[in-house]
Amino acid sequence: MDTALRELAEAATGFMPPDEGAALHRAAAQVPAGGLICEVGTYCGKSTLYLAAGARAAGATVVTVDHHRGSEENQPGWEYHDSSLVDPRTGRMDTLPHLRRTLENAQVEDVVTAVVGRSEQVGRWWSTPVALLFLDGGHTEAQAQADYEAWVGHVMPGGALLIHDVFPDPADGGQAPYHVLLRALAEGFEEQSRTGSLRTLRRVL
Template identity: 85%
Template sequence: MDAALRQVAEGATGFMPPQEGLALYTAATAIPAGGLICEVGTYCGKSTLYLAAAARAAGGTVVTVDHHRGSEENQAGWEYHDTTLVDPRTGRLDTLPFLRRTLEQAQVEDVVTAIVGRSEQVGRWWSTPVALLFLDGGHTEEQAQADYSAWGRHVAPGGLLAIHDVFPDPADGGQAPYHVLLRALDEGFREQSRTGSLRVLRRVD
């Protein structure tokens, strides 16, 4: 991975450990030339940069989808609430300006397109096959399943599905992404690699 881009990625606001970020990058570099990478759950763009680096290497494109109002765990009173991301004008979380700064700093706007909207709404009208889908959106059971339902069907045959924050043991973290993993394994995906909480699967049906 480009050293300058990796430095920006590691310094960006977010929850992707460097080891998992590099594993995501490695998986994404395997997409076909000109392939499309889709990320569900952008936050401030940390993981987006690992995907952007891979897209640039493969001659591909990244589309990243988020409503930018934060997941449940990002709201006031929850563990991952960050007051610096709150818009003082509205009092609501707004990560979109921070994504813009991240993309500008990394100079990856030529390979990244940001879509502002709820993933299940965007996924409803989406029609382009996806070479790699990265799921890292809401971590409630309802939202995680909705993200997979909306986007899993768009993964091209032989394409990749990456799921973040997969914790089989409830003592380690929430179970929603793990349940998505189990569902994907039942619906034509086969596990390809594990790095920390990141799982990479390939569609084989």
């Protein structure tokens, strides 16, 4: 991975450990030239930079989808709330300006397009086949399942599905992404690798 991009990714606001980010980059770099990478759950763009570096190496494109109002666990009173991401005018979370700065500083806007909206709404009208789908949106059971249902049908045959924050043991974290993993395994995907909480799967059916 490009050293400058790696350093910017590691310094960006977010929750992607370096080893998982490196695995994300490797998967993106394997996408066929001209392919589309779709990220569901952008936050401030940390994981987006790993995907962008891989996409640039592969000759692919990244689309990242987020409503930028923060997931449930990012809201005031929750463990992962960051008050610096609250818009003082509205009192609401707003990570979009931070994403813009992340992409501009890294100079990856030639390979990354940000789509602002709820993933399940965008997924309804989406029509372009996806070579790699990275799911890292809301972690409630309802939202994680909604993200999966909205986007999994767009993954092309042989395409990759990456799921973040998979914790089989409830003592380690929430179970919603793990349940999405189990569903994907039952619906035509095979697991390819594990790095920390990141699982990489391939569509075989």
